[in-house]
Amino acid sequence: MFSTLKEKVGEVLLPGDEFSFDTDDTISLTEHVKPEKVVCGPGLRRSGDRLVVCKSGVLRHKQPNLFWIESQQRRYVPAKGETIIGIVTIKSGDVFKVDFGGSEQASLSYLAFEGATKRNRPNVQVGDLVFAQFAIANKDMEPELVCIDSSGRANGMGVFGGGGLLFKVSLGLVRRLLTPHSEIRSDLDQLFPCELVVGMNGRVWVKSSSIQQSLIITNLLQSSDTMTASQRQQLFQRVKQGPL
Amino acid sequence: MKDTPLCNCERDFLLKAIEEKKRLDGRQTYDYRKIKITFGTDYGCCFVDLGKTRVMAQVSCELVAPKDNRPNEGIMFFNVELSPMASPAFEQGRQSELSVKLNRQLERCLRNSKCIDTESLCVVSGEKVWQIRVDVHMLNHDGNLMDAVSIAAITALCHFRRPDVGIQGDEVTVYSPEERDPIPLSIYHMPISVSFSFFQEGTYLLVDPCEREERVMDGLLMIAMNKHREICSIQSSGGIMLLKEQVMRCSKIASVKVSEITELINKALENDKKARKAGGRCGFAESMPQERITALKKDKTAVEMTDVSERANEIVQKAEALPQTVPSPVVPVPGVGQVGQGPQNTWGLDEEEDEEDSDEEQEEQVTKMEEEHSENKEESRGGEVVEISDSEEEEVVILHPEKPDRTPKNTGSTSHQKVAASSKKRTKK
Numbered sequence: 001m002f003s004t005l006k007e008k009v010g011e012v013l014l015p016g017d018e019f020s021f022d023t024d025d026t027i028s029l030t031e032h033v034k035p036e037k038v039v040c041g042p043g044l045r046r047s048g049d050r051l052v053v054c055k056s057g058v059l060r061h062k063q064p065n066l067f068w069i070e071s072q073q074r075r076y077v078p079a080k081g082e083t084i085i086g087i088v089t090i091k092s093g094d095v096f097k098v099d100f101g102g103s104e105q106a107s108l109s110y111l112a113f114e115g116a117t118k119r120n121r122p123n124v125q126v127g128d129l130v131f132a133q134f135a136i137a138n139k140d141m142e143p144e145l146v147c148i149d150s151s152g153r154a155n156g157m158g159v160f161g162g163g164g165l166l167f168k169v170s171l172g173l174v175r176r177l178l179t180p181h182s183e184i185r186s187d188l189d190q191l192f193p194c195e196l197v198v199g200m201n202g203r204v205w206v207k208s209s210s211i212q213q214s215l216i217i218t219n220l221l222q223s224s225d226t227m228t229a230s231q232r233q234q235l236f237q238r239v240k241q242g243p244l
Numbered sequence: 245m246k247d248t249p250l251c252n253c254e255r256d257f258l259l260k261a262i263e264e265k266k267r268l269d270g271r272q273t274y275d276y277r278k279i280k281i282t283f284g285t286d287y288g289c290c291f292v293d294l295g296k297t298r299v300m301a302q303v304s305c306e307l308v309a310p311k312d313n314r315p316n317e318g319i320m321f322f323n324v325e326l327s328p329m330a331s332p333a334f335e336q337g338r339q340s341e342l343s344v345k346l347n348r349q350l351e352r353c354l355r356n357s358k359c360i361d362t363e364s365l366c367v368v369s370g371e372k373v374w375q376i377r378v379d380v381h382m383l384n385h386d387g388n389l390m391d392a393v394s395i396a397a398i399t400a401l402c403h404f405r406r407p408d409v410g411i412q413g414d415e416v417t418v419y420s421p422e423e424r425d426p427i428p429l430s431i432y433h434m435p436i437s438v439s440f441s442f443f444q445e446g447t448y449l450l451v452d453p454c455e456r457e458e459r460v461m462d463g464l465l466m467i468a469m470n471k472h473r474e475i476c477s478i479q480s481s482g483g484i485m486l487l488k489e490q491v492m493r494c495s496k497i498a499s500v501k502v503s504e505i506t507e508l509i510n511k512a513l514e515n516d517k518k519a520r521k522a523g524g525r526c527g528f529a530e531s532m533p534q535e536r537i538t539a540l541k542k543d544k545t546a547v548e549m550t551d552v553s554e555r556a557n558e559i560v561q562k563a564e565a566l567p568q569t570v571p572s573p574v575v576p577v578p579g580v581g582q583v584g585q586g587p588q589n590t591w592g593l594d595e596e597e598d599e600e601d602s603d604e605e606q607e608e609q610v611t612k613m614e615e616e617h618s619e620n621k622e623e624s625r626g627g628e629v630v631e632i633s634d635s636e637e638e639e640v641v642i643l644h645p646e647k648p649d650r651t652p653k654n655t656g657s658t659s660h661q662k663v664a665a666s667s668k669k670r671t672k673k
Contacts, residue, residue: 087251099249127252161253163260205253211261219270 002036002065005051009061013069017053036065042079043069072172076101076201078137083157085166085199086145088128096124098132098145101168101201105142108132112146114154122159129161129205131197160197164207165214171202173225184224187236188217247333250459258460262448268456269295274497276452277388279505281399281512287426288404292396295454296386298330301396302379303404307418310366310373318365319375320355322347324393330382346393349479350380353394353435353468357476360401361430367409372416374406376429387455390466394437399509402431403516435476436505437468438498446484451497465491467498471506 004019040046043055044067057071076084078100086098089105096108108130113122124130136144147157177184177198188194194208194217204221208214216239224232258268265273277295284290288303310317324346326334334340354360365374378400380393405426408419441453441461453461463482469475475495480486 087249089249099246101248125252127249127255129251129253161251163256164253165257166251166254211257211264211266214257215261215266215268215270218268 002038005038005059005067006061008059009067011059012057013053013059014056015054019051020049039066041066041068043071070172070175072170074168074170074202076171078102078106078134078143079200080134080137082137082200083131083133084145084201085197085203085205086130086132086201088124088126088130091124091126096130098130100143100145100199101203102143106134106145107142108145108147112148113158114148114152124159128159129166130159131157131199133157161205161207164195164205165218166203166205167218167222168202169204169221170225171200173221174198174200174202174204177204177221183229184221184232187233188220191217191220191236191240247331250456254456255460258456259443262443262450262457267450268454271452273449274451276501276504277454279395279508281395281509283403283512283516288400290396290400290403291383292392292399294386294388294392294395294452296384297388297392298383299389299392299396300381300383301393301400302381303400304377304379305404305406306375306377307367307372307409307416308375310370314362315370316366316373317362318373320360320362321375321377322350322354322397323377323379324350325379325381327382329384331385334382334385342389345481346390349390349437349466349468349477350378350393350397352477352479353437354378354397354401357433357435357468357470359398359431359433359435359470359476361432364430365406367416368411376401376404376406385455387458388439388452390437391439391452394435394468395505395509398431398434398436399512401429402434402509402513404429433470433472433474434506434509435468435470436502437466437477438501440465440467440494440497442482442484442486446486446490449490449494451501465494467495469495469498469502471503473499473502 038051040051041060043053043057045052045054053069055069055071055073057069060068060070078084084100086100086106086108088096088108089099090097094110096110097105098108099105110116110121110124111118112132112135116122130145130147132145132147133149134143135146147154147159149155149157173184176182178200188196192208192213194206194213196217197205199205206214206217206221208217220236220239223235227235261267267273269277271277277297278293280291280293282291282293284302286302290301292299292301308319311319324343326340326343326346328334328336334342360376365376367373378397380397382389405421405428407421407426408424410417410419410424439452441450441457442448442463442465443450443461445462450457450461453464458464461482463480463484463486465486466477466479466481467475468477478491
């Protein structure tokens with residue numbers, strides 16, 4: 001099981017591809033056999049004694065036993081613990097309704113902000129942007145957002161965005177932007193200073209010193225979605241040299 | 245599903261950008277997005293791309309009884325369809341405010357401007373006339389649907405051919421395209437709509453607004469004009485007060501844009517005509533560029549391995565047994581060596597042992613064949629019997645040859661291997 005999965009790492013898999021769980025026919029009596037455990041990430045699903053691929057993309061592996069499918073999609077499906085950029089749409093009673101680009105709106109309690117109490121309400125208006133993480137994200141339930149971490153700190157979350165531009169990119173690009181040593185980010189660093197908020201739901205907010213620069217970054221990021229690394233570097237180089 | 249709301253910061257940013265004469269996609273204020281016109285395989289099918297906005301128009305015709313008040317005029321029918329495919333905010337099968345507005349505007353633009361000769365559509369006065377139906381479907385919504393709709397509709401009408409009819413006495417026969425060539429509609433002029441959006445109470449003006457610009461605009465002015473600079477319809481919505489000079493300026497811009505677009509439509513029609521005449525491939529499928537995903541490019545090519553083990557067995561069975569005796573080297577003169585005529589090459593066979601049992605030899609050969617077929621597999625495995633299943637239907641068994649120093653264990657393990665291999669075969673069947 002483990003070895004078959006490992007062989008396919010880096011290959012393109014399609015929904016319906018299967019891996020079987022059954023072990024080798026012969027078991028060595030002398031060697032100690034460890035039970036194989038595999039942790040499945042997005043795109044892999046267990047069905048009985050088989051492992052079924054349910055998204056098309058490239059199989060990725062992380063030590064010791066994590067496997068997932070890296071896919072390209074635009075529709076966001078909430079997952080617990082992921083941080084997203086949402087737009088407040090309704091202020092009703094003690095919860096805000098937040099649009100995050102999913103199938104349903106999420107609820108955000110006004111107490112789920114740093115330092116918020118019954119008396120001391122956070123200042124949130126309809127149409128504001130919030131950077132929040134999912135506390136509850138189940139299949140058939142309304143997802144719930146919070147703007148505090150487990151210790152009650154804001155930790156970068158909360159209402160943001162005076163000025164700046166919000167735009168959408170594919171989820172794959174967002175994940176590439178958020179990887180620890182992202183190439184796109186380091187390329188962008190060399191261009192000009194800007195503030196960037198990246199939500200796992202494919203929304204990116206950018207603010208730079210001028211409107212022109214914000215627009216340039218927006219267009220660069222949107223076009224770098226379908227570019228190879230060398231194409232992107234070439235483009236960034238051209239922008240850097242070009243008269244701005 | 246509701247549309248994604250527009251956040252405050254986006255609105256502020258857009259308005260500020262418009263003040264600075266900047267647009268989201270780097271256009272100038274009076275620029276149109278890229279227009280692409282393609283045709284379907286049938287006559288009267290037209291796709292229009294306006295940036296990311298995409299619209300399809302299909303023209304069809306039918307013989308019907310004319311209206312009582314106009315017994316010798318054909319009937320024009322327009323239908324604008326907003327499908328949820330274009331935008332999640334559009335609902336299926338319900339007339340929304342936007343679709344009614346688009347429909348009305350299209351009718352005013354094409355029917356009321358009398359750009360099509362309806363009298364030529366009459367077959368028998370008071371009894372039979374052609375009804376021309378124009379269905380416009382939105383495929384993607386990124387702003388300025390009206391312009392795309394009007395371009396698609398008029399291009400499709402120009403492209404359309406109706407079947408020829410013959411009248412003998414009371415009998416009306418409709419000829420198929422094989423019998424008689426279909427006839428194009430007679431079109432006097434081509435009205436094209438140009439949209440202008442106004443911001444900050446009419447202070448700023450943009451041509452061809454995209455979806456996000458449409459959301460923050462204060463007012464919209466749609467001017468339908470033909471290339472002879474005749475205004476066919478003009479509509480202002482949003483309830484803003486426009487100055488006379490502003491409307492005049494808009495009409496001047498519109499006349500320039502309309503002449504550009506008309507030229508483009510004519511060129512597209514001509515290209516399509518040429519392609520059809522030459523008998524070359526035309527139509528929708530041909531217009532799509534082959535898109536390739538480069539990000540997922542693979543260097544290795546996949547090898548079909550569905551019946552590898554069967555094939556290997558076949559080869560093994562056909563192959564004759566290796567000569568048991570090693571021919572003694574022929575040395576003509578002591579001290580003279582020869583190239584290529586030495587003893588049999590044992591490089592590939594160095595692990596082979598001298599066996600008496602021919603069965604065992606066969607087993608060894610199976611091992612080799614299968615090793616060759618699965619070169620990419622890892623060689624060093626801990627166990628003596630390693631099973632690698634590539635997929636569900638195909639399973640390859642690799643039996644590792646024994647090292648000579650493990651000879652005492654050999655006989656036992658080979659029988660073991662045989663059992664494993666045969667059991668595998670059984671499971672396959």
